Amino acid sequence: MSQHFLLSAAARSLNLAKVLRMSNKEAETVFARIRWEETDGQPICPACGCDAVYDCRRPNGAPRWRCKACRKDFTLTSGTLFAFHKLPLQTYLAAVVIFVNEVKGKSALALSRDLGVQYKTAFVLAHKIREAMGAEIRGVTLGGEGRTVEVDGCYVGGHVRPENKKADRKDRRLSANQNGKRRVVVAIRERDGRTVTQVFESEAASIGFIKARVERGTILQADESSAWNPLHATFxxxxxxxQEAYSLDDACTNDAESFFSRLRRAEIGHHHHISGAYLARYAREAGFREDYRRNSNGEQFRRVVTLVTKNGPSVDFCGYWQRNRAAALAA
Known part of the structure; x- marks a missing residue:
């Protein structure tokens, strides 16, 4: 019997203890080399792209540079998702390691205990990491001539508690007896490829999204839901x-179902409640974990930190707890 990948030595190329033993200088070096990989960690001005910069550290030793071209000051995290950070950089790197080491997800409460920070600090930090994970599929299209893509939907949230007495109970499957909070996560998953997700009120509402994200000439596979009938005209x-089989006549949605299994287990075992405004973020996180499940934790760590450096300050969570902005999730 072959060994599961997560049990193999190949899955463990980085451990949390190594990050926690880093000094501030070592953590800064690791982050700089990932952010400015093309110059082996030598700073580049995020405002104008000039590499002619000089060190002007603060009196407390915090790293800071000034660009000779535009005269602007910047730090290691300027212009990234971790911009305006208050915690030591080592703590942020440890948070990423903890996050990628989890197979199904990491709750904000557990992260706050691991890092020794307030719950709201861990909550915002976790969502910034999810934002980095989701940024990789922004605008990505799947499939192509001869390629196979699976499409499926999974309804999440909107739980309606049944009445105590059987005589008072209603059929919760009917829309009239629901609370309006139930949403469907639609997953588009390419065989041996990426997973793209989005949240809709119904499967039928996702047809335009699917057509925009799947290339012409793709072989589409879906279940018996009538919501997918319009796709026959394009693919x-x-x-x-x-009701007859899980796989029959070379048709199945098992890869999409595998993704939904991970999402469900994250909901039940870690988060307990992922509906509402943040559902899209949790779905994209699950997609990232599913796509890179065969990569070592060190590779996942480097990929997430790279995505953190490639994306600017969060629109949704910059000043979130001060309510400077309302959270508005991007597609």
Missing amino acids: ETKRINH
């Missing part, structure tokens, strides 16, 4: 009736 579509 060669194979359908599987799950």
Whole structure:
């Protein structure tokens, strides 16, 4: 019997103890080499792209540089998702390691205990990491001539508690008896490829999104839901009736179902409640974990930190607790 990848030595190329033993200088060096990989960690001005900069550290030793071209000051995290950080950089790197070491997800409460910070600090930090994970699929299209893509939906949230007495209970499957908070996560997953997700009120509302994200000439596979019928006009579509089989006549949605299994387990085992405004973020996090499940934790760490450096300050969570902005999730 072959060994599961997560049990193999190849899955463990980085450990949390190594990060926690880093000095501030070592943590700064690691972050700089990932951010400015093309110059082996030598700073580049994020405002104008000039590499002619000089060191002007603060009196407390915090790293800071000044650009000779535009005369602007910047730090290691300027212009990144970790901009305006208050905690030591080592803590942020440790948070990323803890986050990628989890297979299904990491709750903000557990992260706050691991890092010794307030819950709201861990909550915002976790969502910034999710934002980095989700940034990788922004605008990505899947499939192509002869490629196979699976499409499926998973309804999340909007739980309606049944009445105590059987005589008072209503059919919760009917829209009239729901609370309006139930949403569907639609997953588009390419065989041996990436996973793209988005949240809609119904599966039928996702048709335009699917057409925009799947290349022409793709072989589309979906289940028996009538919501997918309009896709036949654009793609060669194979359908599987799950009341008859999980896979039949070379048609199945097992890869998409695998993603939903991870999302469900994250909801039940870690987060307990992921509906509402943040559902799209949790879905993209699950997609990232599913896509890179065969990569070592060291590779995942480097990829996430790279995405953190490539994306600017969070629109949703910059000044979030001061309510400077309302959270508005981007597609």
